[in-house]
Amino acid sequence: MLNQSQLDAIDHAIETHLIAAGIDHVIYMEMSGNTIAKHDNGKALLDSTAFAALAAGNFAAVDAMAKLVGESEFSLLFHKGENLSIHFSKVSKDTLLVSMFNKNISLGIVRLKVAETIKEIIRVLGDPDIP
Amino acid sequence: MALINVKTKEVQIKIVYYGPGRGGKTTNLEYINRIYREQIKTEMVSLKTQDDRTLFFDFLPFDVGQIKGFDVAIQLYTVPGQVKYNATRRLVLRGVDGIVFVADVQQSQRKKNIESLNQLYENLETYKLDLFNIPLVMQYNKIDLKKSDIPTLSSQMLQKDLNSLLKVPAFEASALNGGNVIPTLKKIISITLASIQEHLF
Numbered sequence: 041m042l043n044q045s046q047l048d049a050i051d052h053a054i055e056t057h058l059i060a061a062g063i064d065h066v067i068y069m070e071m072s073g074n075t076i077a078k079h080d081n082g083k084a085l086l087d088s089t090a091f092a093a094l095a096a097g098n099f100a101a102v103d104a105m106a107k108l109v110g111e112s113e114f115s116l117l118f119h120k121g122e123n124l125s126i127h128f129s130k131v132s133k134d135t136l137l138v139s140m141f142n143k144n145i146s147l148g149i150v151r152l153k154v155a156e157t158i159k160e161i162i163r164v165l166g167d168p169d170i171p
Numbered sequence: 172m173a174l175i176n177v178k179t180k181e182v183q184i185k186i187v188y189y190g191p192g193r194g195g196k197t198t199n200l201e202y203i204n205r206i207y208r209e210q211i212k213t214e215m216v217s218l219k220t221q222d223d224r225t226l227f228f229d230f231l232p233f234d235v236g237q238i239k240g241f242d243v244a245i246q247l248y249t250v251p252g253q254v255k256y257n258a259t260r261r262l263v264l265r266g267v268d269g270i271v272f273v274a275d276v277q278q279s280q281r282k283k284n285i286e287s288l289n290q291l292y293e294n295l296e297t298y299k300l301d302l303f304n305i306p307l308v309m310q311y312n313k314i315d316l317k318k319s320d321i322p323t324l325s326s327q328m329l330q331k332d333l334n335s336l337l338k339v340p341a342f343e344a345s346a347l348n349g350g351n352v353i354p355t356l357k358k359i360i361s362i363t364l365a366s367i368q369e370h371l372f
Contacts, residue, residue: 047178072266073230073246074174074183087213093230093246094216100262101227 046164047077053160054079058139061153064124065140068131068161071096076135086140095138099128118147127151131158132165173268173367175241182241184367185248185266186359189291190273191283192224192252195312198346199273200231200247203356206349207233225251228263235360238368245360252287261294269306269363271355273346274333276313278322281332288333302337306363309334309341310355315348 042050050068058066059079065086068077073096078088099117106114117128127139127150137158141150174183188196197217204215211233218227231247250260272291274284292302311329324332326343334341340358344351 041175041177044177047176051178070174070266072172072174072185073248074185074266076174076176089232089244089246090213090216090230093228093232093248094218096265097218097227097262100265101259104258104262 042076042165043168046168049164050077050161051079053157053164057153057157057160061149062145063139063141063150063153065138067092067095067138069096069136069138071100071134071136073097091138095128095136099130099136127154129154129158131161135161135165137161172266180241182238182243182367183246184243184268184360184363185246186269186271186363187264187267188247188249188271188273189260189264189287190252190310190312191275191280191287192254194252194273194275194280194284195344195346196249196252196273197225197229199271199310199312199344199352199355200229200249202346202349202352203233203247204231206353210234224253225249226256227251227259238364243364247356257290257294260290261297264294264300265298267295267298267300267305268367269308269359271308271310271359272333273310273312274329276311276316276323276329276343278324281324281328284329285332306359306366307337307339308355308359308362309337309339310344310346310351311341312344312346314343314350315345 054066059081064084065080067075067088069075069092073093075092102114102117115130119126124140124142129137131137139154188199190196216230220226229249233245235243235245248263250263295302311326317323342351342355344355346352
């Protein structure tokens with residue numbers, strides 16, 4: 041279970057790296073489908089509870105497919121839409137970071153910002169006394 | 172494992188309806204969705220095949236109020252019952268806090284009930300969970316068939332087949348017309364919450 045300062049630090053990492061970069065929605069969640077943190081730019085509505093359940097199922101299914109073809113995991117998933125795309129990235133064994141972004145941001149920027157955020161979250165997960 | 176967020180003061184609990192195919196797991200959730208429509212903020216999510224069988228899971232979230240200052244959100248899932256979908260069943264069980272085992276009272280389903288329960292035991296083992304320790308409620312569904320010509324199993328028989336060792340609460344139910352669906356739900360919520368309180372608060 042994460043403590044208050046860890047949750048604050050995760051929120052801060054998501055806000056400064058991802059939301060500030062123009063990403064519409066970010067959900068940091070457990071693989072079981074529970075949401076740990078959710079952020080958005082305040083402009084678009086999303087049923088994040090149902091979304092997290094489906095995202096967990098989706099990622100789990102792909103993870104199982106990876107094992108069938110002899111990969112230990114596919115740690116990254118990307119769904120491209122006309123106006124909105126979704127980027128899934130595994131953070132730890134049990135958690136997942138999902139970022140939804142519009143066509144004004146390039147996938148390259150998203151990947152870069154997600155990588156920075158994940159690095160930060162991993163640091164937070166490993167240190168319960170994070171300032 | 173339930174997610175407890177100390178910052179947002181939220182507890183998220185995952186309850187899975189498990190059991191053999193065509194046993195009434197989805198029908199349970201559909202009934203709950205109708206009855207508690209006002210407490211459910213979102214649409215029920217169903218991932219179905221073309222012939223209306225559950226392909227991946229059904230998902231229904233709802234709030235049950237506060238415990239010790241924490242908002243409690245219950246998330247109900249079903250698994251696909253068809254034998255071939257065991258990999259998917261196992262995925263849905265990840266992070267489960269409580270289980271309703273929906274058995275089918277039709278005599279023809281006796282073997283399938285037992286096989287499904289055995290597989291549940293094995294699937295939980297992959298997550299290092301023990302069926303004998305997890306909050307569990309039995310539901311013997313389609314009890315309305317006793318009024319028809321279709322041969323059914325007696326509750327004593329079902330108790331002997333499925334619950335003689337587990338000894339968990341059991342309900343005769345009729346998911347189609349709602350008989351004992353809500354008591355089953357209330358029971359699993361109360362024992363799951365009790366178990367979480369024991370572990371975490």
